[in-house]
Amino acid sequence: MRLGIVGAGQSACTLLAELVQGEFDGQILVFNGEPHRPYRRPPLSKSWLKMSADTDTLRLLPEPVENHISIQWIKEWVKSIQPDNGEIHTEQASYQVDQIILATGTRPRQLTIEGLPSETTHVIRTLDDAEKLRQHVDHAENITVIGAGFLAFEIAASLNHPDRTIRIVAKGNRLLPQVSLKTAHRLVDSSPALTQVDTKIESYDANSKSLTTNRGPVPADLVIVAAGAIPNTEVAMRCGLGTTDGIVTDVFMQTPHPKVSAIGEVSLHHQPHLGKSKRVESISEANDSAATCAKRLLGHPVPFGAIPWFWSDQGQLKLQIAGLCARSDDETCLIFSDTECVVIRHCGDRVTAIEAINVAKEFMAARRLFECGVVSLSALVEAGSVFDLLQSSRS
């Protein structure tokens, strides 16, 4: 069998590693248009941005996998696919495969701001983005990050410096809307950034080096856009698969076309933990969807059943989340001290996610509890901590 993997990020590389380990008997073509060998993205907005680290430390694949005899690297972007006859087209050539795996990931949402020069605007998604930002950041005294999510706050924490003022401006009325109010407050309070919500950006004034907004000028020698991600579904959509919201697959990562699969952040499939379909942006989704796809390609299909988890480094704070919840889910604070914080998200008595700041033990216990089945809020509150509930459930 001949596979064509479109993309070379986290999910594509996990798939490769699983196939090599599972002694896949066939040929694998990997299409990687980026001018770098596969690298890890999460550090780009965290430790790597802060320190002048060598790009070698970002390397994603072990030498024996990257140079495995079954793998052929094609350093080109894929322009289109033709599922019926298994063709993958690049600018230069066409390739014939038996199975196409789309691991095209996401790209940053771009904003058009009148008057804002391109050299003043940055995003962080690729290694080149992060390199470009690092080259320009030294001379910036006023950095403005547009966005409200983890990425905006990670960037602010990583770029924190006594000679700089970092501002986070958000369009909506909530910062960090994907976590509870309690967790968001703790993260916002400890952030070095000045924050402002309900801010609509109108234009950029190059003379005063500031953004013109409905709430007055915001100084910005440098603007970083961290306003969410868009799934790269164009290649799939051109052949009738996928939507602007993701590429729909079943729980084996197969699209409605028998020759096409989709894995990682671009795949839109049923999330058993959530009880509905959702596209999830996290390293756990990249790894678990790739492992599910690998099992199927190796002839031992097992449906996707993983519990999503997330983490974010914000300066001295490490946020870890087990599970996945709707933004409207209720919140109950379980542990709250100067150093630690654990907040339970729930729908009635059913716990959907557990957010832990600087308390890894609670996060790991939460993952184990979710793996065992439904977690009850009342049992958790009675036990006093996630760890204690796990211990009592084991005894």
Added chain:
Amino acid sequence: MPQLNCIDPREQVIEVTFDPGETILQAAHRAGVGGILAECGGGCSCATCHVILDGTWDGTIVEPSTQEVDMLSFAVNPTPHSRLACQVELSDKHDGLSLSVAKRQY
């Protein structure tokens, strides 16, 4: 270059060279030492890069943070010499250090 002696879960010994300043995970990963999953890619968030250091090297290696100790308590059969490979930074004085990769990461 200084080197580590890594014993993978299949009891194979792999000599791994490293640059001072690298973590055990980075060095072992580059060399393709088996059995280290490192699902979170080195963020001290998953406890799947569990290794057991040769006890005679105690004292030359920075003690684990509370975060790492907590994560290790969820590793499979942790020992007093267990560490997360992503959290141990190597220097010249660790030339010759031996370690075993945990038999199972979960």
